[in-house]
Amino acid sequence: MSAATRTTQALVSAPLPQIIEKLGLAIAEGQFALDRNSVEMARIMAETEVEIDGQAYNLLSLGFTPSFYAYTEATVEAKLSFTISETTDTSVNASVTGGVNTGVYMAAATVSVGYARKFSVEASGSSSIAARLVSLPPPEAFMALLRERQREVE
Numbered sequence: 001m002s003a004a005t006r007t008t009q010a011l012v013s014a015p016l017p018q019i020i021e022k023l024g025l026a027i028a029e030g031q032f033a034l035d036r037n038s039v040e041m042a043r044i045m046a047e048t049e050v051e052i053d054g055q056a057y058n059l060l061s062l063g064f065t066p067s068f069y070a071y072t073e074a075t076v077e078a079k080l081s082f083t084i085s086e087t088t089d090t091s092v093n094a095s096v097t098g099g100v101n102t103g104v105y106m107a108a109a110t111v112s113v114g115y116a117r118k119f120s121v122e123a124s125g126s127s128s129i130a131a132r133l134v135s136l137p138p139p140e141a142f143m144a145l146l147r148e149r150q151r152e153v154e
Contacts, residue, residue, distance in 0.1 A: 019076055023129060027071050030131075034069045041066035042142070061150055065138045074131040082123040089116045 045059035045066060091114040098107040137143075 016078065019078070019127075023074055023076055027074055027131065031071055034133075038066045038068045038138075060146055065143070065146075068136045068138055069133050070136050072132045072134050074129070076127070076129055078125070078127040080123075080125040082121065084122075085120045087118045087120075089118075090114070 042060065042065075045064050048059050049056040050059065050062065051057075091112075093112040094110065096107065096109045098105065100106075
């Protein structure tokens with residue numbers, strides 16, 4: 001198998017399924033980290049108190065809510081280009097010389113043959129991964145629980 005054929009096969013068999021799988025897992029782990037962060041922010045807001053007119057209120061009771069985020073789309077883009085070229089050069093040079101000297105004829109011939117075969121393989125690739133992250137309202141169950149707790153405090 002020629003070097004050009006091996007290179008072409010390696011480029012065509014890029015591990016696209018594994019790239020997509022890893023992107024999906026990375027998004028799932030990222031979403032979990034974002035959710036965990038929002039829950040932690042809710043806990044901190046519940047523990048952080050502000051005094052207004054001598055009465056203490058936590059940030060949640062004042063209407064502050066943690067931000068929630070979600071990935072809405074992700075794109076994997078891979079570009080691959082390669083060029084394979086083969087050139088063959090053949091050259092033939094011949095010369096004949098002759099001469100007569102005192103009744104003797106002399107002749108000489110030279111032949112020069114050249115052959116060159118060149119292979120060239122160029123490959124380049126680039127990839128990008130993009131993900132869109134948007135802010136979402138807090139979950140309705142979370143907001144209902146906050147409203148219920150607020151009524152209990154009042």
